[in-house]
Structures are given as C-alpha cells and as structure tokens.
Amino acid sequence: MSKVAQLTKGILRENPIFVLVLGMCPTLATTSSAFNGMGMGLATTFVLLSSNVVISAIARFIPDKVRIPSYIVVIATFVTIVDLVMQAYATKLYESLGIFIPLIVVNCIVLGRAEAFANKNTIFDSLLDGLGMGIGFTFALTLLGSVREMLGNFSIFGLPIIPKEPFWLKEVFFHDPILVFVLAPGAFIALAYLIAIFNRFKK
Amino acid sequence: MEYLIIIIAAIFVNNVVLAQFLGICPFLGVSSKISTSAGMSGAVTFVMVLATIVTFLLQHYVLNPLGIGYMQTIVFILVIASLVQMVEIILKKLSPVLYQALGIFLPLITTNCAVLGVAILVIKKNFNLVEGVVYAAASAIGFGLALVVLAGIREHLDLANVPKGMKGAPIALLTAGILALAFMGFAGIVK
Numbered sequence: 322m323s324k325v326a327q328l329t330k331g332i333l334r335e336n337p338i339f340v341l342v343l344g345m346c347p348t349l350a351t352t353s354s355a356f357n358g359m360g361m362g363l364a365t366t367f368v369l370l371s372s373n374v375v376i377s378a379i380a381r382f383i384p385d386k387v388r389i390p391s392y393i394v395v396i397a398t399f400v401t402i403v404d405l406v407m408q409a410y411a412t413k414l415y416e417s418l419g420i421f422i423p424l425i426v427v428n429c430i431v432l433g434r435a436e437a438f439a440n441k442n443t444i445f446d447s448l449l450d451g452l453g454m455g456i457g458f459t460f461a462l463t464l465l466g467s468v469r470e471m472l473g474n475f476s477i478f479g480l481p482i483i484p485k486e487p488f489w490l491k492e493v494f495f496h497d498p499i500l501v502f503v504l505a506p507g508a509f510i511a512l513a514y515l516i517a518i519f520n521r522f523k524k
Numbered sequence: 525m526e527y528l529i530i531i532i533a534a535i536f537v538n539n540v541v542l543a544q545f546l547g548i549c550p551f552l553g554v555s556s557k558i559s560t561s562a563g564m565s566g567a568v569t570f571v572m573v574l575a576t577i578v579t580f581l582l583q584h585y586v587l588n589p590l591g592i593g594y595m596q597t598i599v600f601i602l603v604i605a606s607l608v609q610m611v612e613i614i615l616k617k618l619s620p621v622l623y624q625a626l627g628i629f630l631p632l633i634t635t636n637c638a639v640l641g642v643a644i645l646v647i648k649k650n651f652n653l654v655e656g657v658v659y660a661a662a663s664a665i666g667f668g669l670a671l672v673v674l675a676g677i678r679e680h681l682d683l684a685n686v687p688k689g690m691k692g693a694p695i696a697l698l699t700a701g702i703l704a705l706a707f708m709g710f711a712g713i714v715k
Contacts, residue, residue, distance in 0.1 A: 342693045345552065346637050350545035390605055397598040405594060420644055423597040427637040429549055505543050506708060509701030517687075517694040 327446055331453030337430045338461035339519040344430040347421045349508040355478045358466025360414045366455025368399045368425050373439040373451030380440035392435045400426045469511050473502030527658050529714055534662035536710040540638055541670040542703060547638030551671055552696050561675035565668030567629040572639050575604050576660035579643040580653055600643055605634045638667055
C-alpha cells in the first residue's frame with residue numbers, strides 16, 4: 322500500500338466512526354457542539370498518533386503474553402499528558418469534555434490500531450496510520466457536532482447561521498431550534514442518519 | 525432516603541448508557557439477543573462493583589496520601605484490567621456454572637468505558653465508600669436495563685423491513701435514540 326493510501330484510508334474508506342463504528346462513547350457524548358467535537362477529535366488524534374509511534378517502536382521487545390497491558394500503559398501515559406495539558410491551557414474545553422478525556426484510554430480505536438496495525442508495521446507507516454485515523458475521527462466528530470449544533474442551536478462553531486434580516490424569515494421559518502439535538506437522544510438520532518447517509522453513498 | 529435518591533438517579537434519570545453515553549460499544553455490540561445481553565449485564569454488575577471498591581480504596585489510601593492523584597487514569601485502567609483477569613481465573617475455579625454464564629463476556633469488559641467511567645465518577649462526586657458501591661450497583665442495573673430493553677426491541681426489529689442503508693448500526697442507534705427520548709421523561713424526578 323502506498324504511503325498516501327496509508328494516510329488517507331482512515332479518512333473515508335476505513336473511517337473509524339462511519340465505517341468501523343468504533344469509539345461510540347466519546348462520539349456521542351462530546352458532540353453537542355462543533356467545537357467540542359473537534360476538541361475531542363484532536364485530543365484523540367494526539368493519543369492515537371503518539372501511541373502508534375511508540376508501540377510500533379517497542380513492539381519487538383514486548384513478550385506476546387503481556388502485549389495488551391503494555392499497550393494500555395503506553396496509551397494511558399499519553400492520555401494523562403493530554404489530560405494535564407488541556408487542564409492547564411484549555412480549561413473551558415477540559416470542563417465541557419469532562420470525564421471523556423481520561424476515557425480516551427478505553428477508546429476502542431486507539432487500542433484497535435495498536436493491536437491491528439502498529440505492532441506489525443514500521444514506525445513511519447504507523448505514524449501515517451495514526452494520523453489518518455485521527456483525521457478521520459476528528460472529521461466525523463466535527464461533522465456530527467456541526468449537524469447537532471445547527472439543528473439544536475441554529476449555530477455552527479458558536480456563530481449563528483440564521484440571518485437576522487429580513488425579520489419575517491426568522492419569525493416564520495426558524496422560530497425555535499430543535500433543542501433535543503443538543504441533548505442525549507439527538508446524538509443517537511443524528512449519528513444514525515449520518516451513518517445511513519454514508520452507507521447510501523459508499524457504493 | 526439518600527441512597528434511594530442515588531439509586532433512582534443512576535438507574536433512570538442519569539442512565540449510564542442513555543444519558544451519560546458510557547458503555548455504548550457493548551450496548552450496540554451484544555444487544556441483538558435478550559439472553560446474551562442479560563449475561564453481559566450480570567458480568568458488568570459484578571466487575572463494576574468490585575472495581576469501584578478497589579479503585580476507591582486505592583485513590584484514598586494510596587494515591588492521595590502520596591500526592592500522585594494524576595496517576596489516576598493509568599492506575600485505574602491497570603487495576604480494572606487485572607481485576608477482570610483475576611475474576612475470570614477465580615470464577616473458573618470456584619464456580620464453573622457462573623463462569624459458563626459470564627465467562628465469554630468478561631474479557632470484553634476491560635474496554636467497557638462504563639466501568640472506568642463509574643470508578644472515576646465516584647471519585648469526582650466525592651462519594652464515601654457505601655455511597656460509591658450503591659452508585660456503582662445502580663449504574664450497572666441501569667446499564668442492564670437499557671441493554672435488555674434494546675435487545676428486546678432488536679429481536680423484533682429482525683422481522684421488520686428496514687431500508688437498506690439503515691440496516692445494522694444505524695437502526696440500532698435510532699432505536700437507542702428513541703429509548704433515550706423515553707428516558708428523558710424521568711428527568712426532574714430527582715432534584
């Protein structure tokens with residue numbers, strides 16, 4: 322597989338959310354707005370990238386029997402780094418993501434890539450794979466966050482999408498946003514339709 | 525009374541799956557049959573309560589006195605992973621019947637984020653040990669409830685004519701969404 326394909330396969334063809342349907346918990350929980358979704362995506366990308374690189378570098382030295390616990394320690398280390406850095410420099414995002422930052426550790430995507438890819442490929446390939454999967458994950462979370470924010474709050478990245486003028490446009494067509502989309506049920510419903518649309522256009 | 529509030533809040537109002545989004549992977553993965561989902565719920569209840577006790581003691585008697593609270597994530601996940609292994613070995617030896625029933629679900633629980641999530645939440649909410657255990661047990665029951673209800677619906681969905689693109693994950697998510705809408709009706713019962 323070429324290097325470019327290694328990088329881009331995670332974005333559409335093997336997108337972790339829309340195709341593999343992995344890592345559902347943070348996907349549903351942190352996408353109440355586009356910004357939160359993107360923040361979660363970037364944090365996971367960092368962990369995915371770093372753990373992929375380190376695991377592919379040390380995989381040869383780890384006995385097969387203690388493979389999974391060792392990977393979990395590597396992943397948990399990077400998650401702790403993200404946790405502390407975000408707490409210091411992005412406090413507001415840290416508070417809105419809450420418990421889902423430490424929970425990156427049990428995100429199936431991260432351990433899945435370590436087990437399925439990083440431990441039997443070169444460091445550079447693992448880096449590309451981690452980056453590609455991370456971008457695909459971030460793309461999916463940002464998309465889901467944008468859809469939910471647009472429907473549930475009439476805004477995207479905090480910017481209103483309904484023009485103030487003319488006055489009747491808002492009054493007649495866009496009276497109230499569909500609040501349920503920023504609440505829990507909206508997450509399930511929006512993701513269900515996004516995956517369905519994705520399936521429809523896949524082939 | 526206090527405990528009753530914790531129980532009702534954890535099972536219905538802040539249901540661990542449908543309101544807090546913890547443990548979605550097994551929720552979607554093993555919810556196609558009622559019997560398997562009941563087995564999974566049993567295993568989760570067992571591990572969740574045990575993990576909460578162990579992590580609570582570790583946090584308050586090891587991590588906090590040593591001033592290394594930031595090691596929480598690493599320590600907790602290792603404890604849960606080894607606990608699951610241990611439970612598996614002990615069950616196999618002591619109670620083959622229970623092992624038969626729960627055995628295949630145990631390895632899956634390590635990556636069930638509800639277990640780690642509840643362990644962290646108990647620390648975050650400043651519960652004492654008894655409250656923590658009650659909260660963990662109630663959360664696990666809430667998980668089981670959501671899982672079994674979804675499994676019941678999905679067994680019937682097998683007979684329905686689902687549009688091609690909606691087959692599999694999308695229809696399960698959509699069902700879960702409607703279930704979550706129903707559970708929103710409980711909001712306001714507690715506080």
